Amino acid sequence: MYDSGKVIIGLLIFAGIFLFPFVYQHGSPVEKPKPSLDTPAIKALPVKKCVEDTKFMITTHMQFLNDWRDQALRDGNRWYVNRAGKKVWISLQNTCMKCHSNKKDFCDKCHNYAAVQPYCWDCHFDPNGSKL
Amino acid sequence: MSMDRRKFLKVAGLSTLIGLGGGSAFELLRPGKVDAEMEHEGHHGGHHGEAHEKAEEAGPKTRWAMLIDMKAITKEKAEKIIHVCHHIHNVPDWGNPKDEIKWVWEDEYEHVFTDSYNEYDEVLEKLPFLLMCNHCDEPPCARVCPVEATFRRPDGIVAQDYHRCIGCRFCMAACPYGSRSFNWLDPRIKLKEEMAKKGRKLNKKFPTRMRGVVEKCNFCVERLAEGKQPGCVEACPDVMHFGNLADENSNVRKILRERVSLRRKLELGTKPSVFYLV
Numbered sequence: 001m002y003d004s005g006k007v008i009i010g011l012l013i014f015a016g017i018f019l020f021p022f023v024y025q026h027g028s029p030v031e032k033p034k035p036s037l038d039t040p041a042i043k044a045l046p047v048k049k050c051v052e053d054t055k056f057m058i059t060t061h062m063q064f065l066n067d068w069r070d071q072a073l074r075d076g077n078r079w080y081v082n083r084a085g086k087k088v089w090i091s092l093q094n095t096c097m098k099c100h101s102n103k104k105d106f107c108d109k110c111h112n113y114a115a116v117q118p119y120c121w122d123c124h125f126d127p128n129g130s131k132l
Numbered sequence: 133m134s135m136d137r138r139k140f141l142k143v144a145g146l147s148t149l150i151g152l153g154g155g156s157a158f159e160l161l162r163p164g165k166v167d168a169e170m171e172h173e174g175h176h177g178g179h180h181g182e183a184h185e186k187a188e189e190a191g192p193k194t195r196w197a198m199l200i201d202m203k204a205i206t207k208e209k210a211e212k213i214i215h216v217c218h219h220i221h222n223v224p225d226w227g228n229p230k231d232e233i234k235w236v237w238e239d240e241y242e243h244v245f246t247d248s249y250n251e252y253d254e255v256l257e258k259l260p261f262l263l264m265c266n267h268c269d270e271p272p273c274a275r276v277c278p279v280e281a282t283f284r285r286p287d288g289i290v291a292q293d294y295h296r297c298i299g300c301r302f303c304m305a306a307c308p309y310g311s312r313s314f315n316w317l318d319p320r321i322k323l324k325e326e327m328a329k330k331g332r333k334l335n336k337k338f339p340t341r342m343r344g345v346v347e348k349c350n351f352c353v354e355r356l357a358e359g360k361q362p363g364c365v366e367a368c369p370d371v372m373h374f375g376n377l378a379d380e381n382s383n384v385r386k387i388l389r390e391r392v393s394l395r396r397k398l399e400l401g402t403k404p405s406v407f408y409l410v
Contacts, residue, residue, distance in 0.1 A: 069295060072357075073291065073293050073295070074283070074291075074293065076285055076286075076287070076353070076357070078357045093336070093337065093338075093339060094337055119342070122342040123294060123339040123340050123341055123342050124339045125334075125336050125339065125340075
């Protein structure tokens, strides 16, 4: 191999730079996000329960919200009956955000962690957001 | 298998004829069948496809319509209605016709009734005609939308799904009433400016739109869902009348029986549901 010294040194430098973040971060994991439920509306609830149970909401809320959107907008059906038989008004802004009025400490916590940027807030209002 | 030239030409000619004429012959004998069938399949895809179809067969139970009383309207009332509507729906006021977003707006007789304009009608000429989406029975906008972002609900409201709109503006070209506006810029920029400069308040119960979608009057579908009347009717109940055309005893049918009404561009066959009482 020609110039083997230079090539190997180059490769070593590349590998060093490439692996640096992994080595540097090793052993100091980023903390799991803990979305906050500390809002006046949630505190006032006798039983702290969302529309459906917590596990379902954590894993399926994206699909669930899409279904809500299509029901309200396309089928004109604004009532959702949950598994416990309770009727809930379908609205992101006027139902979800009434309890979860802390978008920054609730929605954004996990979304930032997972680096997802849902486009809800391009149009819908964040109730306490200073930004429009 | 062997085939002589004569036989080959016969078969080739026959298959060409069937290929060329087959589809159109079918269309000639049973017009609209292909279209209807395609629509049929589309309906079955939805949740309530069959229920909708049954309802359509018996005639819709609800057919929302708006009546605008041109004898009661004044310039001030028209402006009030525009103000109220645009504030309910967070519609920014860009102040120039290029960026303008309008759900309800004002124009003069000559421009509104281009087909039946009568230059000797000096009464109508002076009136401020309020224009909005006509919520047509046969909406050309919904026909051309490539993503079904705009569609006609069973109750006659032509709704617009901003989540789905890709901003192609086909609907704007298709609408003969100019009822649709495109968000060339982020509406929130202007709303923010209006809040800072004019002290404008937002309706936080209703969203804004984003840049790159088309918007229009929605007959206050969000208020109807709550059992309220549309914003314009609430603002000026003596001018605007809202009701169910499908119900013979409804307020709008009663008024239409007594008064002379005009509708815009009827000759296009869109069957608009905004009536002007003259």
